[in-house]
Amino acid sequence: MDSSNFENTKAIETKNLTKIYHGGIRAVDDVTFLVQPGEIFGLLGPNGAGKTTMIKMIVTLARPTTGNLRVFGIDASKSPETVRNMLGYVPQSISVDTDLTGYENLLIFSKLSYVDKKQRNGRIKDALEYMGLTDRAKDLVKHYSGGMMRRLEIAQALVNRPRILLLDEPSIGLDPASKMHVWESIKQLKEKFGTTILITTHDMSEADELCDRIAIMSDGKIAALGSPIELKKSVGGDVVTVNLTVAYPSITFPKEIGTIMHSNEKSIQILAENGEIAIPLVSNFFRDQKIAIDSISINKPNLDDVFMKYAKRRLHEEISPHATSARRDFVRHTR
Numbered sequence: 090m091d092s093s094n095f096e097n098t099k100a101i102e103t104k105n106l107t108k109i110y111h112g113g114i115r116a117v118d119d120v121t122f123l124v125q126p127g128e129i130f131g132l133l134g135p136n137g138a139g140k141t142t143m144i145k146m147i148v149t150l151a152r153p154t155t156g157n158l159r160v161f162g163i164d165a166s167k168s169p170e171t172v173r174n175m176l177g178y179v180p181q182s183i184s185v186d187t188d189l190t191g192y193e194n195l196l197i198f199s200k201l202s203y204v205d206k207k208q209r210n211g212r213i214k215d216a217l218e219y220m221g222l223t224d225r226a227k228d229l230v231k232h233y234s235g236g237m238m239r240r241l242e243i244a245q246a247l248v249n250r251p252r253i254l255l256l257d258e259p260s261i262g263l264d265p266a267s268k269m270h271v272w273e274s275i276k277q278l279k280e281k282f283g284t285t286i287l288i289t290t291h292d293m294s295e296a297d298e299l300c301d302r303i304a305i306m307s308d309g310k311i312a313a314l315g316s317p318i319e320l321k322k323s324v325g326g327d328v329v330t331v332n333l334t335v336a337y338p339s340i341t342f343p344k345e346i347g348t349i350m351h352s353n354e355k356s357i358q359i360l361a362e363n364g365e366i367a368i369p370l371v372s373n374f375f376r377d378q379k380i381a382i383d384s385i386s387i388n389k390p391n392l393d394d395v396f397m398k399y400a401k402r403r404l405h406e407e408i409s410p411h412a413t414s415a416r417r418d419f420v421r422h423t424r
């Protein structure tokens with residue numbers, strides 16, 4: 090493709106990017122998006138949506154089958170090394186050696202990423218301090234908590250002062266306090282250094298909390314893209330959740346009150362223009378049907394409702410527990 094079609098003022102630019110693995114799995118399917126310099130951009134989607142594959146193509150560890158990919162205007166397939174030098178990457182799986190100390194891990198990494206010998210010590214010290222690990226730098230990583238290990242991995246990715254930091258599931262398997270700590274460090278990186286950050290996650294609250302813009306991925310495609318506020322607004326109206334006392338097989342609901350977004354046996358979610366007006370109508374409807382209501386509530390749409398609208402499925406029902414437990418199990422073994 091003609092290079093004039095790309096602007097090098099964009100941090101990441103993909104055009105019709107597709108990755109088909111051996112066996113024909115279309116992990117990323119014709120994806121086009123932009124990441125602006127200095128923004129935190131999230132790829133949100135369930136297991137198998139193609140998030141890791143997308144990140145691997147950006148860090149030049151996987152080759153696109155078709156389409157184009159540029160990082161600050163540089164073509165990733167033509168100049169992978171130049172692209173890699175601009176990036177810091179924290180993979181989904183463990184990327185530090187647990188039999189070494191925190192400091193040793195960073196030292197090895199700084200050598201591997203050709204950080205100038207004179208600058209090495211300073212860079213390592215800064216990265217450890219930045220991620221709140223100075224006191225534990227001389228301890229073996231196997232004695233770290235899960236949150237500390239994740240912070241060390243981020244510190245490692247910061248040693249070569251990347252323009253773009255890519256984090257694949259930054260807080261997977263972490264307890265709430267460690268998660269907050271990681272989130273805070275990510276926000277600070279953007280605010281203090283203007284680092285562009287791309288994260289993948291299947292955690293709605295993480296995407297909501299951290300990201301300036303989110304691309305919602307489903308089956309290798311981008312189902313919706315925008316700021317969390319824009320995306321939630323685009324669902325429109327209020328979500329009325331009705332919990333029933335007994336399971337009810339199927340309900341045909343009057344369209345004037347709202348439309349059913351999702352239902353399982355005992356719980357029904359209705360999208361209504363105005364929740365407060367809808368609630369009495371919803372109660373009357375179920376009373377007429379002789380179905381007893383246990384509770385009823387109104388909420389503004391969340392990112393799961395956005396996923397439901399665009400991917401026609403529930404995000405939280407798509408997440409297989411084994412993916413989230415993989416890191417956790419490892420962390421448990423190392424304690």
Ligand SMILES: Nc1ncnc2c1ncn2[C@@H]1O[C@H](COP(=O)(O)OP(=O)(O)OP(=O)(O)O)[C@@H](O)[C@H]1O
Binds near residue numbers: 110137139141142412
């Ligand atoms: N190396 C590979 N060879 C063949 N298929 C693969 C490979 N890596 C991933 N896939 C498949 O590609 C699809 C997308 O996988 P990917 O790991 O990119 O998804 P993901 O969104 O990161 O999922 P998760 O939330 O589980 O990390 C899945 O169907 C997966 O099985």
Ligand SMILES: [Mg+2]
Binds near residue numbers: 140141142181257
């Ligand atoms: Mg993944």
